[in-house]
Amino acid sequence: MANATLIQSARRTKKIITTHKTGGAYKIDSNPIQYSDDKDARWTFKAGKYTYGYSSVVTTDANRLINKATTHPANDSEMTHFEENVKQAGNQKGVRVLYDKGAASQANSEALKA
Numbered sequence: 001m002a003n004a005t006l007i008q009s010a011r012r013t014k015k016i017i018t019t020h021k022t023g024g025a026y027k028i029d030s031n032p033i034q035y036s037d038d039k040d041a042r043w044t045f046k047a048g049k050y051t052y053g054y055s056s057v058v059t060t061d062a063n064r065l066i067n068k069a070t071t072h073p074a075n076d077s078e079m080t081h082f083e084e085n086v087k088q089a090g091n092q093k094g095v096r097v098l099y100d101k102g103a104a105s106q107a108n109s110e111a112l113k114a
Helices: 078-088 106-113
Strands: 002-008 016-022 025-034 042-046 049-060 066-073
Touching (some): 049 078, 066 078
Antiparallel strands (some): 016 025
């Protein structure tokens, strides 16, 4: 079984536009926007809310004991890590895999059969 959740970054998001005065006018630098110092976090929009942070996927066994947890930037869907998450759960042949319905695809079905 795999469960995904969003984790908000502990670092405050910010957006700064850097300028400097040249003569009587302000000039915007060539790379003017600076974001949070948390370089790995990303924005995502889910359930009507923007979150700056990470997406974590936790795989569990049949008793709901955690096998492993992986974390990715929030804008990186857990659906793109389906095969990786199933492998890290340590599932064996014939064991039922419970996952979000968004993972239902031909490629993922073939990965499960393999």
